[in-house]
Amino acid sequence: MxxxxxxxxxxxxxxxxxxxxxxxxxxxxxxxxxxxxxxxxxxxxxxxxxxxxxxxxxxxxxxxxxxxxxxxxxxxxxxxxxxxAPGVVAFAVNPEIDAVTVGVVGLDGTVQRRIRRETDSVPTAREAADLAASSIRDVLRELPSVQRAVGIGVAVPGLVRRGDGLVRLAPHLGWVDEPFVELLREATGLPTTADNDASLGALAESLFGAGRGVGTLVFLNGGASGVGGGAIVDGRPLQGFEGYAGELGHTLVNSNGVTCHCGAVGCLETEVGQAELLHALGRARGDDDDLDALLAASTDPEVLAEVERQAGYLAIALRNVINLFNPETIVLGGFLGALFGVAGPRIESLATRGALRGPRETVRLRRAELGSGRLMIGAAELAFAALLADPAALARS
The missing domain is CATH 1.10.10.10 (Winged helix-like DNA-binding domain superfamily/Winged helix DNA-binding domain)
Known part of the structure; x- marks a missing residue:
């Protein structure tokens, strides 16, 4: 020893x-x-x-x-x-404005199944919990006897209180002080834990993706519910006093911009959004993989102009990230990854040109590697935490 x-x-x-x-x-x-x-x-x-x-x-x-x-x-x-062993699994849940996604993730870090239940309107906390619980019950009935589910992790697009998992604010969902963890635990009977979605994306990418082996990284994720961020500092998640750290979607990028739902003007997520990219492409909705392929293939001037506009504002936010965190790596996921895929050199040039000499010299910008599974993997880490801390407990239970 x-x-x-x-x-x-x-x-x-x-x-x-x-x-x-x-x-x-x-x-x-x-x-x-x-x-x-x-x-x-x-x-x-x-x-x-x-x-x-x-x-x-x-x-x-x-x-x-x-x-x-x-x-x-x-x-x-x-x-x-x-x-x-892939037979030990955790459930991952991600509620968004247009769908509730449930994943089955093995202890080996692989997403075995992903079930997306689209909604006609923004789901309430109760509706999202019912949809997720229904999908989980369906999976449990189908699981082979050799598989064992240890719990549920939830990736919430909003502020989650560290102590009890209360969703203090998920603005795009319209949730305020919602006990989503408790609702899901009651509906399934499984241990349930929640955290901010982008913070979990940062964790997943640091363990298994583009940030593997990196001590200090910042992850920015873009989805239907806005832009979020998370940071790993010296190998540990940066959480803040009550777990609210990393709200990089509310970084000021345009002092002449529109008013954000948070009350401020010109936040990153008011200027950079998935909905605007889809609108330019003539699509009502689509997942990350769809958007990635569509942007890469498009030569439409309207699409190119929207990409150029959003790239500029994203670069301003990244300049701030470089100066504030001095990260070794910045990882971009979701529609931000798709945006980086078609405008990476311009985004990197603009972001580093305006940053301070010291931190800009060592930072690397990378696309997330885990694709649509990143939030599933990150949320599953919440459910696996107790098992990893005390493996013998599984045999005792």
């Missing part, structure tokens, strides 16, 4: 040490999406027999599985590869 591990567990009983070690190993396996026993030994500082015992316990609990590595020219017996 390393000196750090000895200090963190000194004075603890053997059960606590075992729980700590199981949590450490499962966390490494989960984040790596497949890692050898020898790599686990190196990463943890534990000896090989201890790693073998811990992996065996996690395998018996149905949380991981082992396989032989691919053939290589290395001398000696190859170390087995340990991967998270």
């Amino acid at each position: 390393t000196d750090v591990q000895q200090r963190s567990t000194r004075g603890s009983n053997p059960d606590r040490v075992r729980q700590h070690n199981l949590s450490t190993v499962l966390g490494l396996v989960h984040r790596s999406q497949g890692v050898s026993r020898s790599q686990l030994t190196l990463a943890t500082g534990l000896n090989r027999s201890t790693i073998a015992a811990l992996v065996g316990e996690l395998t018996d609990a149905g949380l991981v599985r082992e396989s032989e590595p691919a053939a290589s020219n290395r001398v000696g017996r190859p170390s087995p590869v340990v991967a998270a």
Whole structure:
């Protein structure tokens, strides 16, 4: 055991040490999406027999599985590869102004199913909870007996109070102080946790996507419900006092702009929006993949002008992000990723040209890699948190 591990567990009983070690190993396996026993030994500082015992316990609990590595020219017996078991799943829920999406995400970080229930009008909290619960019940009836659902994570396009998951404000949905977590928990009987959607997108991209291995990143996400942001600072999510940090959609980009629903003038999400891009394309609605393909293929002057306009305002917001956070990487997802896909060089040039010399020299702008699954993966992390902290609890339950 390393000196750090000895200090963190000194004075603890053997059960606590075992729980700590199981949590450490499962966390490494989960984040790596497949890692050898020898790599686990190196990463943890534990000896090989201890790693073998811990992996065996996690395998018996149905949380991981082992396989032989691919053939290589290395001398000696190859170390087995340990991967998270996809049969342990979490549900992810994302309510928006035009749909409620439910995802089934495996402990291996893959989105196994995605069910989008479109709505004719903006759903109330009760309506969204009922739609999500209906989809979850349908999936539970179809799940093979070997699969096990550990809970629900909710990606909310708005402010979520950290302590109890109360949705303080989701302006595009018209929700104020809505107990959405409680409604969904009562409807399904499953443990339920919520957080801001863009903050969860930042978490997902930092673990499995464009921000993997990056210590400090900022993620901006654009969806039907507006523009949100989240930050990972020195490897930890930036949450703020009550969990409201990262509302980058309300960065001032146009002092002569229109009044935002928040009461301010010229916010980023009043100048940069999915609806305006779809309108220019002659579409009433569409998901990220549709928008990406349509923008890339369009030569319509109206579409090109709208892309140019939005790119300029997005660059102003990104300049502010660069100066405020000094991020190593800025990741753009949702329709912002599609916008970056067709106007990336211009956006990057405008954003860095006006930023301070120090932070602009090292920042990288990248598109999100997880596509439409990013919020599902991020929300699932909320549901997996308790399991990752105490893997033995699954066997006890």
